[in-house]
Amino acid sequence: MQMAIDINKIKVFGKFLDPNSGKKPTTGKKCLILIRSDDESVDKSVLKRSLTCTVDGPNNKPEVLWSTAIAEPDIDERTIVGYFVPTKPGKHKLTVKCQGKKLSGSPYEYDVAGECLDISKLLEKVIVMGRGYELGKAFTYNQFVVDCSMVQPPLGNLKVHVKGPERAAANLSIIDNENGTFTIRYKPTSPGTYIIQVKIAETDIPGSPFQVRVTEFLSS
Template sequence: RRKPASIRPRGEGVYVAEFTPQTEGPHRIDINWSDKPVRESPFNVQVLPSFEPQKVIVDGPGIRNGIPASLETSFRINTREAGLEQPDVSIKNPEGVLVSSKLIDNKDGTYKVIYKPNDVGRYIINVNYGGIPVLNSPFNVKVEPTGDPTKCHLSGSGTNSSVQVGEEYTITVDTHDAGPGAVTCRIRSTAGSDLDIDIVDNEDGTFNVYYTPHNPGNYVVKIKFGGQDVPGGDFIVT
């Protein structure tokens, strides 16, 4: 299909022709002067994609095996040689559930991805560029346990077996002797929905878990440190 070019004089018998290809692949350019082809016309050119996902480079600790569970990690996406598009990242935990991640544009052709793997096991990281998987994507990374959860101790109002609807409760996790790691927690109702919780690192070797039950019924509490179960950290409140 023919596409006309825009032609403008530049002076001294020189002309500039401009055109915008709409599709990638082979194109033929015909240049005529006084209705006759100029020397070597037609010209055959190959139009490349506006972006090349195979030229995206992904590196950093967040895509390597041996990531410590419960601790924040990151990796970098380098798109400098890949054309103008946007990266897209999705991360799934060993249960196939999407993990929250943060994509930061460094404004220099690179991006930083931050996420926190709470559970031990295999994580699947998909990195797309312009909707197409980049080289080596998806990344299959193994998250390892860290610290010693047997040295953790629980206390606070949130450990009581009986709780009141609408009241906030606190679970304090003492991790002084547990080594490197962080506390993670999930509180699930009998209906199968997860309760919104807040986990605060007090930066003194303890963590506070805050939760407020909004409906009557049983709630299953599971507390981990470094991706491993804390003794006494699997209980039911009503």
């Protein structure tokens, strides 16, 4: 049974939400979000699992990511650190819900400065390695690596979709190597042409969607 959390004891804060800080978020930079529960029985892992955070920006929805960087340690054992990277200037509204209930004060407003950024341009530093995004073998696992380490700060989570021929499928897994690279593994259920789409921040990485020729036999 899920533990009930008192949303009135949850605080959302940060320098960009403090009108006296004189700080404004800018495009292309992390906009930090600090969230803490004053209930000592609620640790950060429980709090994180209970939260949903969404951002509405000018004609886009930047993704909220949880930070694990050593340079941004948790303030204490009950505070979690999140961020989003705005790519367009203007008002951004952060909606925070805990166990489906909106926090008091939500949505929180951020006035973002800077210039409009082209996400496709930012993703040009993504590198794809391995032949699995061009050639594959049916009935076995194929793989390739997506290197996102040069995209700093990260703009969003990596998302992969595989579409095969009619009545075909591909068992897909994404392995986070925790160094900015991701191993994509897929197991086609039949030969044919498969389309693999790889996106970050709802934007295709260079070369995506990839057209993969899957054969029953593939030389090593």
